[in-house]
Amino acid sequence: MLWQAISAVRDLGRLHDIAAVLIRYGFGDLVRRIGLAGVLERTGRALHWHVSEDLARLESPARVRRALEELGPTFVKLGQILATRVDLFPPDWIAEFSKLQDAAVAVPFADLRAQLTEDLGEPPEDIFPRLESEALAAASLAQVHRAWLADGTPVILKIRRPGIRPLVEADLRLIKRLAEILESEAPDLRRYHPREVVRQFTLSLRRELDFSTEGRSAERIATSFEAHPEIVIPRIYWTWTCERLNVQDYIEGIPGRNLAALDATGLDRALLAQRGTDAVLKMILEDGFFHADLHPGNIYYLPDNRIAFIDFGMVGRISGERRYQLAVLLHGLVSHDSATVSDVLLDWSENTETVSDTLQVEIDAFVDQYHGVELRKLDIARLLSELLTILRDHGLTLPPDLALLFKAFITLEGLGRQLNPGFDMTSAIAPFLEKVLLAYSAPEAIAKRGWRTLIDALGLIASLPKDLSRLLRSARRGKLQIQVEVIPLKHFGEKIDRAVSRLALSIITAALIIGTAIVSNINGPDGGLSTLGLFGFIAAASGGIWVLISIWRSGKD
Known part of the structure; x- marks a missing residue:
């Protein structure tokens, strides 16, 4: 119960705040089931906690989103991670989580000066002759200030908020404990895998707190687009970039949300949609390393129909095997091969080993509706959404990398149609899928996989005598144990x-x-x-x- 969830007295006040917000937004039953109601009952009566009529009329996804906003920066970040788990939550929940905006009140520049001087090694004015004290943008973890180098180059300084790491770590401890309680005390919430989601969130947030990691991600993607001048990635200035500070080029262009300004400049919307889509598909299907937070705020449109991507705090990684599986899945759909589709779904799913009869029937029906459809005529976003519905209905979940992949595809189509209502995602993705299939079947790739398999087999054979010797030695000494656990x-x-x-x-x-x-x-x-x-x-x-x-x-x- 509660005393098991609290191992540090320092977190008790914050836990009280979390319970208060949950009760106010109508999740009192959840608070009771995780063991907090008994302790907070008297306090709740004294403070007159109740759900207002306006909140009561809100649907559950909206109430959860509002609660996350009120709980603060760490929980807003958690909601943004949940927005990527399209395999766990239906579209209405994903839409609400996607509304969470990572905005905050800016810290006065005077409060940043000491930390900034420490990170730069000298006063900021000695490096940046001109530095704007008013923040260009402010978020929960950092804020951005515009500056100019000695040669007149405009840059931005992304500065981590002073003292933010201890606060985030305290929230992460509480979220981890709450996830453990949810899995043990709320069986109907286990299908959302709270502990796994929190583990993924913790890794993502800790990476995001290190601004040098973001710089390396941006540089890696910039290297892959060296031969594509139509795609712009801000340059990182490593002389001053560190864990708490990221100095990069200032991008001056039209924000992705400002479509009216885009039309006023005469840029080609259709061409921008094509170039942006090709860039994202290249990152996903060719490079296996992609920008995982592609909303309009992270996209700028530049003269000559160029596109700039910014903010690489959240990135996704897709192995060559995963890319090949995606291509095989689509090929199985167009070739009416439900067995292949089932195999790929089971390979992707983390919590099942066999296909139930009901699941197989649904997969057969799903495949049958695409019988005879050419690859170029498939509606990729709709196809992925239907697949995710099948997975959710049967309690199957995807690994985090595939959840990010599906989210990126669905978001990409939305951005493409925003620019060009006649945007065709399938026509754009087909050439990349063909490249994936050809690359996987190329003699060099087959030889590489065969060689790796041979090395693994030889290693297994070489270690077999030693493993058998240890097994027999344990048996002779009476230390060989066979454990059978019946839950x-x-x-x-x-x-x-x-x-x-x-x-x-x-x-x-x-x-x-x-x-x-x-x-x-x-x-x-x-x-x-x-x-x-x-x-x-x-x-x-x-x-x-x-x-x-x-x-x-x-x-x-």
């Missing part, structure tokens, strides 16, 4: 153990009562109860209270 019997054994413990303590308590009653008949030196009798009464009362509490809690469980 229902394990739970039954735990219940028996608790019952026996209570019975033993009840017997001891009864013995103490009887013994103390006998001892109490013997007066002490002053005519009162003896010290031994007093201690006996206290011990018996404590044991009895513990037994009653244990039985009451067991009945609630």
Whole structure:
């Protein structure tokens, strides 16, 4: 219960705040199930916590989004990660999570100066002759200031907020504990895999806190587009970039959200949609390393129909095997091969090994509706959405890399249609999928996989005598153990153990009562109860209270 969730007193106040927000937004039942209601009940009555009529009329996705916004920066970041889990949440939830904006009030520049001087090694004015003290943008983890180098080059300084890491780490500890409680106390929420989502979120947020990691990601993508002048990636200035500071080129262009300004400049919307799509598909299907947060705020349109991508704090990685599986999946759809589609889905899913009859029927029907459809005529976004619906209905989940991939594809089509209503995602993706299939089947690729398999097999054969020797040695010494774990019997054994413990303590308590009653008949030196009798009464009362509490809690469980 609650005392198991709190290992550090320093987090208790923050846990109280979280429970208060959840109750205010109508999630009191959730608070009760995770063991917080008993402690907060009196406080809630005193503070008159209730759900307002306006909040009560909101749908659950909107209420969750509002609660995350109120809980602060770390939880806003969590919501942004949840927006990528299109395999766990239906479209209405994803749409709400996608509304979470990472905005915050800017810290006064005077409060940043000491940290900035420490990171630069000298006062900022000595490096940047002109530095704007007013923030260009402010988010939960950092804020951006515009500056100019000595040669007049405009740059931006992305500065991490002072003292933000300890606050984030405290929230991460609480979120981890809450996820553990949810999995154990709320069975209907286990399908969302809270612990795995929190683990992915923790890794992502810690990477995002290191601005040098973002710089390396931007540089890696910039290298892959060296032969594509129509795609612009800001240059990173490594002389000053570190964990808490990122100095990069200032991009002056039309923000992705400002379509009116785009039309006023006479840029070609259709060409921009094509170039942007080709760039993203290249990152995903050719490079296997892509920008995973492609919303309009991270895209700028430049003269000569060029496109700039910024903010590489969230990136995705897709192995060659995953890319090949995606191509095989689409090929299985157009060739009416439901077995292939099932195999790919099972390879992708993390929590099943066999296909149920119902799942196989749904996959057959899903494949049948695309029978005879050419690859170039497939609606990729709709196809992926339907696949995700099947996965969710059967409790199947995707690994984080594939969840990001699906999200990127769906977002990409939305951005393409925003620029060009006649945008055809399938025509754009078809050449890249063909390249993936050809590259996987190329003699060099086959030889490389064969050589790697041969090396692994030889390594296994070479280690086999030693492994057998260890196995036989353990058997001769009587140390060879075979463990068979039957979960229902394990739970039954735990219940028996608790019952026996209570019975033993009840017997001891009864013995103490009887013994103390006998001892109490013997007066002490002053005519009162003896010290031994007093201690006996206290011990018996404590044991009895513990037994009653244990039985009451067991009945609630």
